[in-house]
Amino acid sequence: MNVSGQPLNSSGKKTSKENRQRYYEREMTEIFESHELTLYDKLNQVDWVLYRISCEASAMGIPSEYRASYVLPKVKDMVEQIAEERERGTKV
Numbered sequence: 001m002n003v004s005g006q007p008l009n010s011s012g013k014k015t016s017k018e019n020r021q022r023y024y025e026r027e028m029t030e031i032f033e034s035h036e037l038t039l040y041d042k043l044n045q046v047d048w049v050l051y052r053i054s055c056e057a058s059a060m061g062i063p064s065e066y067r068a069s070y071v072l073p074k075v076k077d078m079v080e081q082i083a084e085e086r087e088r089g090t091k092v
Contacts, residue, residue: 050075 050071057067 084088
């Protein structure tokens, strides 16, 4: 084992599993970072829509806990629906 407790092969080198994990991490970081700004902008837009929904509901006297318990499952359902439509090759 090396100083961090990771197993070494018989020649004292890091295992192929550890090399594979480092490769995955490096590639995923590059892929994610190439889309990060677009994703951030889209999530920011969603946040503003949810904020407006919350403000309107608040103006109607609906408590914060109820607003969250109502909206979050609906948003989750929308995300799942969008993924299903993408997988089927359809779009809303």
